[in-house]
Amino acid sequence: MQTPTGACKGCIYNINIYHSVHVAGARAMVEQAIEAFIARWQGRVGGQERANYALFLSELTDALGVPRPEPASAQAEDNDYVFERIVREPGRDGGAAHRRIDLYRRSCFVLEAKQSRQHGGAKDLFEATGVPEPVARGRRGAERAWDVLMLNARRQAEDYVRLLPQGHEPPPFVVVCDVGHCLELYANFRKDGKAYDQFPDRTGFRIYLEDLRRDDVRDRLVRLWTDPLSLDPALKAARVTRGIAERLAHVTRRLEGQGREPQEVAQFLMRVIFTMFAEDVELIPRDSFKTLLRHCAAAPERFAPTLGQVWEAMDQGGYAIGLNAQVRRFNGSFFKDRAVIPLDREEIGELLAAAAHDWRDVEPAIFGALLEQALDPDERRRLGAHYTPRAYVERLVVATVMEPLREDWAAALATAERQRKEGRAAAAIKTVRTFHDRLCAVRILDPACGTANFLYVSLELLKRLEGEVLEALADLGGQEALAGLEGHTVDPGQFLGLELNRRAAAIADLVLWIGYLQWHARTRRGGAPSEPILRAFGNIVACDAVLASPPGGPQRPEWPQADFIVGNPPFIGGKDLRGRLGETYAEALWTAHPHMNESADYVMYWWDRAAELLTRKGARLRRFGLVTTNSISQVFQRRAVERRLGASAPVSIVMAIPDHPWTKASRDHAAVRIAMTVVEAGSKDGALREVAAEHGLETDAPVVELRETVGRINADLTVGANLANAKSLLANEGLSSRGVSLHGAGFIVTPFQAKALGLGRRAGLDAHIRPYLNGRDLTGRARGVMAIDLFGLTAAQARARFPEAYQHLMTTVKPERDANNRHSYRLNWWLFGEPRSGLRPALEGLRRYIATVETAKHRVFQFLDGAILPDNMLVAIASDDAFHLGVLSSRTHGAWAAHAGATLEDRPRYSKSRCFDPFPFPDASQRERAEIRAVAEELDEHRQRVLSEHSELTLTQLYNVLEKLRAGVRATDLPPPERHVYEAGLVAILGELHERIDRVVAGAYGWRADLSDEAMIARLVALNQKRAAEEARGEIRFLRPAYQAGRSDRPDRQRDLEAGRQIEAGLSASFAPSKPAFPKDEVAQTATIMLALLEGGAPVDASGLAARFREGRRAERRIAATLDALARLGAVATTREAAGFSLRRP
Structure with a gap:
């Protein structure tokens, strides 16, 4: 309570008395109200x-x-x-x-x-x-x-x-x-x-x-x-985390500044941290370590020998002089190394400040965060390490591990209720105890565990489920039912980890023990854990999870057997593997995984390995769930998924979140969006969960709201029409490609430099120094640069015909190419790294062609002059027909591209192999073609005109404003800068032209313009399949017949493939499977009934369910008793009007 300024001592005394009396009076009133409430009820x-x-x-x-x-x-x-x-x-x-x-x-x-x-x-x-x-x-x-x-x-x-x-x-x-x-x-x-x-x-x-x-x-x-x-305990933990991290980071920097090895510092500080934790949960006497630190702050020379003896006592059990107490035996492997780094008074003071926090409430994931701060930033980038927010970790752990375990528990609980109702109390207790035994035997593996965030959250959630099981036992049989379970519990040995970073692996083991002991302290009132407190299970192994190098050559390592796999493997793009991990490692990785395409992201090696283990004969693994970048839906990543979904022993994605935000709370967070996939063996429907809203991403508690669709999840993480099954069409072949990839900044010159190199003076050079545009040039403002393109010339020819340009490249490009790992880049140093030899003949002779930026916020297609050389971040489409521009600019193609492509961070990506090659253009009449051409020409001219007349405007600005108008924002409500874009850019007209294109293109397909995206995509997939069948018969609707018809020799091969598929389809026959036997085990009976209700349609009664099994009416009584038990627990729904039961979905 604040004291009024200038108050006398007597006044202050009286005010304090009044405040105390007032608080005491209010408390007394509350207590009286509570006592009255208790007495009444x-x-x-x-x-x-x-x-x-x-x-x-x-x-x-x-x-x-x-x-x-x-x-x-x-x-x-x-x-x-x-x-x-x-x-x-x-x-x-x-x-x-x-x-x-x-x-x-x-x-x-x-x-x-x-x-x-x-x-x-x-x-x-x-x-x-x-x-x-x-x-x-x-x-x-x-x-x-x-x-x-x-x-x-x-x-x-x-x-x-x-x-x-x-x-x-x-x-x-x-x-x-x-x-x-x-x-x-x-x-x-x-x-x-x-x-x-x-x-x-x-x-x-x-x-x-x-x-x-x-x-x-x-x-x-x-x-x-x-x-x-x-x-929410996580919020308090986050606050404590930041306070402690600031203190310990200061000590870390000072010690590393003294030349100490980061690993030595990290291991020392983790022992200190655990000692702080042990003090607050009273594994060592309360406040004893803080007292030691206070004494050592006054005499820093005593710090190292005193703490070293304490850690020796904690390792072996015995008297700790510095704590003035007998301590328990911790053992394990943690205190085997008792090295203490000498600290000065200020550093000890920082430790004392950290120890002042209440470590009972600390999130064990704090240790992972502290370790990440200790890691060298270069190493962090090399390993692709990321820290995952707890809410995101829980989301994946619940879907992967807890949902199936809770289904098992629901079956056991209903079985116990049935047995109890039948007067078989001992059987009910045995059923619950058997489930507890199984829970204590569950093994969960994180094959890229880092500092054990996923394993720790799994441990905590299993402990919570174990609490429910023990509560059920106590309710069924009292304390007698719990007899003998004191040492039989979910413990850290069930949580297995593989981790390349040895320091992180050591901390992962500690994090699990801290989480376990924290839970023990909260739930075992006054009971001490048995000694040794820490045990060396060897459950965290420091190794590479995807590459072993024995004498026989690179191999895939074996993973420990587990019931569930969950985690967040490192994010490294396939194109970056060689540069980030080294050429030797990349080549060995590809050798060990020959079935993986070399463009696959690093994380997909974990995904593919888990899928392989899931389908092994006699596999223990039930599910796996992994965080990946959202590029998993891209073509090179999707190939691994498609192969596993379509295998003779298939897997199914039972939960997927295709595009999920990452935290922005960390200073060095990864600027990516992620995907989550949970996978089971067999052919099953799944839950596709998509982000409906997100906020607080910059905080410690980001909120992501999801909406759910149930159905068969495709390899591209969609439900419904399977775009992944869309086939590339011969009609579109050879017309689309990314632009050239230079691999040398020296290829780019200004017009002034080009003139100095002979442009306008050397005959024929105008065909080899051309205007050059990249993605930013199209979405922003063009730089006005040119590129030296000597494609088609040998080094000798280039030197003889264009010596100035040749010497320029020798000076600016050749030194860079000489250091490149790729032999072809070094050998052909005067040529672009990727000259796109396939695109050049398609563009030859065209006065203009269509282009779009590969990765951009808005999907915009426009004409470029035929003389312009497109950069590799542009996708070029070799057509000068405005009919094609109009179709590509329509909402129809936009919806297809958005679903078929992928995203980079939060920007849609246009993949020519998935967005253009399979896309079926409409079979439009001449009148419809003319109408589409006219509107598309007007659209392209309109954009070029407003951009040329207003140099301050960009294409992105025009479409940003148009997007707001489409979202319902009125033009009069736009802020002044956007209002200027609206007025100067004539954005209302831009929107009108797009609406006209949407209508006429939809009409050319023969459907309404207001169809939903999903409906249009379903129709386009069906049309793609129809066109593919036509092409197999030799009927190809070329987009540019004069160019394409003469170069396509594929119809015969396609026809043969189609004929083979038809023969296979004709040979496959479907036979009605025989009825399964009704299980003998009572819990299995309950699980079988619940599964039958889940997979069924309308409500069904005991008689209807019994008819599905070989035993028929003989099983009806047991089924009816189980349905009754499920109904009493609220697990099934029924009404007077309905004669059957239906399972309530969790």
Whole structure:
């Protein structure tokens, strides 16, 4: 409390007394309100809770001092904090049913009370089986009982999250209320609504009424109601991370400045960090290490010997003089090296400041961040290392690891419920314990683990699931059911890593142990871990995951067997492999992976290896999920994906995010967009998740909202029409190519230099020094440069005919080429590196041709003068026909190109092999061709005219403004600079011309101009397949018949290939498979029934399901009992009107 300026000492004393009394009085009032609430409601359980939940929750808000729910409005969209919030559930028949959330607070929680209505209301449980009201559950001990209604309510609440209306992002909390007894909290801060975990953990997620007397519990509930995101532990961890990193980075720089090796410094600091952590979780006495640091700050010469003896004691167990305490045996391999770097007073002070933070709340991923700061920047670039935000890590780990494990747990839980209902309590306990055994045997591999971010998050999420399993055991059988599990738990040895960087590998091992011990400290109240505290599992291996070099030559290394593979391999483009990793390494890599094309990105070697392991006979691997650059959908990366999707033993992409932002929080973040893919063996549908909104990317907690489409995911990461199956057409062959690639800046000259080199004076030189344009010249303003193009001349000819130009290249280009790794570049130094010999004859004789910038924000096609030499960042199309320009400029082709191409960072990329070669041009009539030509000519002339008249304008500026107008921004609302572009560039006319082109081109195809992009693409893919079949019969619709017809000799070969495909299709016959046997194992029975419901269409009953199995009616009783159990848990939906069950999707 601030003191008024100039106040006397007596006044200050009185003010402080008043403040203390006021605070104490307010606290007393809160405590009185809580006591009254507890006295009123405690013990009011049983049948009355269904009528009382609204009153109970309203009085709870009063006791907590938060607002009561508001009256519901007739306008559902206004009901952001109400009881009985209506949500719509789409039906299979296209209709929708109304369901009601007990209590909803937008952006905070969905709350469901335990069976809050009598039978017959909107929330019926399955009525075929009576659901008895459980007796009042005890506080925490042996009286606690299995409560299927609470499990059902949790499932209902999670289901309602999925049904929230558009614009309502999934809340961070789901709450289950047992009136008069407790609240259960489940959290998901990823905002994807997929899986809610016990919050904060197994020991604290259930809040009993008497817990409301605790300040921390009341604070948690108040924040749940008013600021739920403040409860996200990752935010607090991020703040602590920055504070600690600043301190330790200072020490790191000082020590490296003294000539210390970075590895020595990193290992030393990590031992210091772990000691700080051990102190705060009381593995060594509380505050003992901080006391040691304070004493050593006064006498720095004591620091090294004192700390060295402490680490010796921690390694072996024994008395630590510097801590004045007996310490446990840590062992492992971490303290085997006890070297201490001597520090001065200031450096010890920095460590003391870092130790002052509360390390119990630190995110273990902090250690990865600290290590990355210690890594040399050159090495970081060479290895392609990236740090992934936790929210993104969780997104991939949940889809790869947790979704299948939670499906397994749902099957085990339903089986246990069925057994319990049948009076087989021992069998139910055994079912849950068996699942726990399996959970403790799961192995997860990150084959590029870095400092273990993915492995640590996997560990934490498995520990959370383990908490639910242990809770179920306790509810089924009390503490007796948990007997013998003290040392049987999910531990770091299950999390396997491969990592090239030895320092990172060592830290990865430590990160896992810190995460494990942190969880132990939170959930094992007062219990100490068994000794040795650290164990040398050898689960993190320092090695190259994709290349081994034994005496027999380069090979692919074997990976450890695992149930799941997840991670973020290094991002290095295929074209950069040789330069970034060295020619020797690149050649060895290609030798070890001969089936991979040399243009594939480095990450694809991990993707392909994981896919190969997934389909091995008897494979243990169930799924893999990897982060890649979003170029995975490009042609050179897609080839690896296509090969695996189309193999005789295929894989399927079961989850994909094609284009996901990367964090901007890091100072040296990678300026890329990423893709995530999760893969299973077999042919299956998947969930395509695309970014719907994103914000906060510059913060520690970026938010990315996704929308989902379910279907078969193609190799280009689309659902629906498979653009990856579109075939290159002979009709388009030979007309499109990237421009020339110089490989030598000396080829570029100004007009003044060109004149000095003989232009206008040396006969024929005008054909070899030509205007030269690159991508920026087209989208911005042209530089007005020229290029020396001696294609077609030998060195002797060039020297004899154009000596000045030849000498210029000898001086400016040859020295650079002499150092180039490629033999052809060194040998032909006077020629462009990539002269595009295939494009030149196509352009010969044309007065103009079409060009587009390969990677650009806006896909714009325009005519260039035939004399202009295009750069390799331009895609040239050898046609001077405005009909082709018009079709390419239409929305039809734009949609095709956007889906068929890829992106670089956030800019669409135009690949001639995927965007142009397979694209089917319309079979337009002469009238339609003339109309398209006329509008296209007008469009091209309009753009050239406004750009020539206004030198301050660029093509990008014109289309930036046009994009805003298309988004609904009015011209009058544009800011002044863009308003000028609109006026001077006549952008409204530009938009009108494009609309006309869109209409006439759509008409030429025979469809409406307002078709969705997806519908147009589906029709274009079908047209591509039709044209490919025509070409196989020799019917080719050449775009330039006079040029193309004489040079194509491929129809016979295409016809043979097509005939072969038809023969294969005729020989393949489909036979109805025999019915499968119904499993004997009870959990397998439940899983089989759940899978059948998931894959089925309409709701089905026990009789209908039994008919699908060989046993038929003999299995019906078991199926019916399982369906009943699933219904009681809320895992299946049914109504009085429907005679069957349908699985609720998670």
